[in-house]
Amino acid sequence: MKTGKEKQLFPLVNYSFFIIISVIMIYPFWYVLMFSISDPNVPVFNSYYLLPAGKPSLATYEALLRQPMLLKSLGNTVFITLVGTFVKLLFTSLTAYPLSRSNLPGRSVIFSLIVFTMIFEGGIIPTYLVVKTFGLINSLWSLILPGAVVVYYLMIMAKFFRGIPESLVESAKIDGYNDIHIFFRLIIPLSKAVYGAIGLFCAVQLWNTYFNGVLFINDIDKRVLQVTVRSLLMEEAMTGDAGMGKVVTTQQNMKMATIIFTMLPILAVYPFLQKYFVKGILIGSVKG
């Protein structure tokens, strides 16, 4: 049997361990937050930023919101996030649904062809040239259309649709509805949870779009948020913060505020994400 001592010691060590883990997880965010609300006129170096330096102020955020570049790219990102989520959900589910019905001829062949694209990727340059051929370079649609059907989500959705009894669809057919009707009036309302979960994931991914934004967009007006944020963050970053003093501190405050600003929408949907993702990852994990 357990000795009394061990019984008490283990939970203590365990709890302390997880307190440390949580601190490691949160501290970088806390640091950035405290830095960003610090008084930009107080130059501080090597601070741990447990609390803001100087008087807390939102001056940096006000300055940030006056940056036309940032607002423009924010608009672009909002556009691809909203439109992109809709497009991805629509096309992924429209592909998944027929593949989930047993009466589709050649179903397994089509399915393997789709899965093949997941295992064997064309690579960056062929993808780039395809986008170029379609004239999508410098168009925000280049960030939406190439990934309109997400294979992994398609598999999750098809698995879910398969759980909808065939007899339900049959009876709707007898009532004189056609397939398109059935899909939009019957299947989608029955699958709200899956749409919600996958939609949230798509939205987060689209919000975080970065590399495709570098690859496909050269026009500075069409830049997405992450690309703009990246270039803001990299200003002088690698020169080792050489010129010390107030200017650098202000600039650094600005960077920190940008980081928080970019994270805010994710934090806003995070509670919903948390509700869904465990379910999502579990449906997915059954296959892979």
Add this chain to the structure above:
Amino acid sequence: MAFQDYNIFKGIFASEWVGLDNFKEIFGMKDFWNVLRNTLIISTYKIVFVFPVPIILALLMNEMKKNFFVKFVQTTLYLPHFISWVVISGIMLAVLSPNFGIAGDFFKVLGMKPVYLMADPRYFRALVVLSDMWKEVGWGTIIYMASLTLIDSAMYEAAIMDGANRWKQIWHITLPSIANVIVLLLILRIGTIMQAGFDQIFVLRNDMVIEVGEIFDTYVYHYGIGQNHYSIATAVGLFKSVVAAFLIIATDRISKIFGAEGLF
């Protein structure tokens, strides 16, 4: 395209076929072997150091009572997964900066001269692995936590009756119960060894660390799109894709041998 001398003006149908010449060329390039080595080293580090961590965390978390504290820990653990690497690289630049961040003090405590970690080839791979760990371990615990809840609690009760202590319970009941999940995930992870984490390295790499940090995807991008070597870079990319696809299919077969359901 990988088998052509691709000319951007002629297009894919008019460009000249050159057979395997591009592949001959890449296998003769010093860069290629360096990129292959970097990719494999970073991936291997990640598998060795990052892969086991979620298992340990999940086991320890499982030992706590399900209460507010566990929920809180989980919330903090999952959060970084949803933050983009762009933002995380920004946070790293700040926190690890010798002037602003805490890295300066860290070096002083160790009695070393502060260096800029992000721009030092000696620390770059360690940073890649550690930041990946920070971002993804929490996410990794989900699947283990889920399989831990499936273990029949009657087994533990029986074990306690037999006088098994906490470690014996973990060793003889918990670990064997999730062993097949661990094996399956490990095999799948090894199948993706050619991906060393594109987004992450793309934002973390810089000219100072190129020698140790360049991996397949970043190389294809910079050499191909940046310097217009379309065919060669495509050939490098194709090599990567073929090996990766082969590994995924192979690992799928292996996981089926182990009795797991597999991918397809």
